[in-house]
Amino acid sequence: MGMLDGKIAIVTGAGRGIGRAESLLMAEEGAKVIVNDVGGSRAGEGSDKTPAEQTVHDIIAAGGEAAVNADDVSSWQGAENLVAQAVDTWGRLDILVNNAGILRDKMSFNMEESDWDDVIRVHLKGHFAMSHFAAVHWRNRAKAGEEVSGRIINTASEAGLFGNAGQANYGAAKAGIAAMTIIMGRELARYGVTVNAISPRARTRMTEDLFGEMAKAEEGKFDAFAPDNVAPLVAFLASDAAADVTGQNFVVYGGSVWVMAGWKAAGQVSRDDRWTPKELADAKSTLFADRDPGLPPFAF
Ligand SMILES: NC(=O)c1ccc[n+]([C@@H]2O[C@H](COP(=O)([O-])OP(=O)(O)OC[C@H]3O[C@@H](n4cnc5c(N)ncnc54)[C@H](O)[C@@H]3O)[C@@H](O)[C@H]2O)c1
Numbered sequence: 549m550g551m552l553d554g555k556i557a558i559v560t561g562a563g564r565g566i567g568r569a570e571s572l573l574m575a576e577e578g579a580k581v582i583v584n585d586v587g588g589s590r591a592g593e594g595s596d597k598t599p600a601e602q603t604v605h606d607i608i609a610a611g612g613e614a615a616v617n618a619d620d621v622s623s624w625q626g627a628e629n630l631v632a633q634a635v636d637t638w639g640r641l642d643i644l645v646n647n648a649g650i651l652r653d654k655m656s657f658n659m660e661e662s663d664w665d666d667v668i669r670v671h672l673k674g675h676f677a678m679s680h681f682a683a684v685h686w687r688n689r690a691k692a693g694e695e696v697s698g699r700i701i702n703t704a705s706e707a708g709l710f711g712n713a714g715q716a717n718y719g720a721a722k723a724g725i726a727a728m729t730i731i732m733g734r735e736l737a738r739y740g741v742t743v744n745a746i747s748p749r750a751r752t753r754m755t756e757d758l759f760g761e762m763a764k765a766e767e768g769k770f771d772a773f774a775p776d777n778v779a780p781l782v783a784f785l786a787s788d789a790a791a792d793v794t795g796q797n798f799v800v801y802g803g804s805v806w807v808m809a810g811w812k813a814a815g816q817v818s819r820d821d822r823w824t825p826k827e828l829a830d831a832k833s834t835l836f837a838d839r840d841p842g843l844p845p846f847a848f
Pocket residue numbers: 560561562563564565566567584585586587588589590592599619620621622647648649650670674703704705706747748749750751752753754755
């Protein structure tokens with residue numbers, strides 16, 4: 549018995565890295581998986597069906613069920629096709645894992661319009677387009693009287709939660725995904741759909757030159773940066789055991805899982821009158837009195 553027996557899943561960007569590990573584990577747990585990957589470069593150029601085909605091949609070789617999809621998740625039509633493929637192939641959709649992504653790191657003053665547009669398009673629009681068509685599918689089924697159990701697992705990033713210099717495009721997209729997780733969690737609860745996000749750390753094509761020596765696997769030791777360490781949390785969130793977990797964002801890496809808490813008031817000045825700019829400047833030390841010095845804006 550697997551935790552996902554009989555479930556129908558889509559995993560985007562599943563030809564390599566974290567998405568591949570998620571697909572393999574979800575299939576091992578009994579899900580039938582549409583393995584999506586456009587197969588472009590790390591920066592999002594070109595296309596190649598081979599990585600998605602390889603994941604499907606490996607799932608089937610291990611005794612699971614999977615089908616290839618090479619649509620671009622950031623195209624409205626591509627996202628619609630992908631959800632339709634799950635329904636046409638296996639009758640419905642239960643789980644959507646939004647994982648596909650690209651990277652174009654540059655400081656804000658060096659960033660070109662296409663670096664901004666492409667990263668926002670693939671991550672933010674890609675997550676939304678897929679979630680939109682999955683939500684339409686689940687709402688229609690719920691309205692037809694069916695008991696729906698839908699799951700969306702988004703992929704945010706600590707770059708979007710804490711901010712990272714050189715990633716204005718990527719961090720803004722990931723912060724948007726974190727917000728969208730809360731918003732869609734609220735919207736879809738009434739239809740039996742949960743929406744959560746993970747912020748993973750793993751050694752993949754995307755990060756191999758970023759983590760450096762720290763992420764090198766050592767013979768005979770637990771490989772904390774293996775993408776396979778991220779997949780169990782996603783499989784759990786996709787299962788019936790997580791029916792009461794929604795709107796959450798988890799940092800996950802190695803053998804650790806953290807539940808993150810969002811924006812909250814960290815200081816306050818209030819009165820029954822309007823402030824002048826000068827008065828606010830004078831109240832600055834009160835406003836920031838309880839601020840955690842470890843969190844942005846760090847220091848002044
Ligand atoms: N690796 C990390 O430490 C880390 C940290 C934080 C967040 N993430 C996020 O995890 C996700 C997976 O990243 P990864 O590290 O496995 O990278 P990766 O480059 O190994 O995999 C990403 C996959 O997405 C595919 N893809 C890109 N654009 C696509 C599109 N428009 N349509 C369909 N597929 C597309 C790529 O072809 C690639 O196979 C990304 O969203 C990334 O931002 C990764």
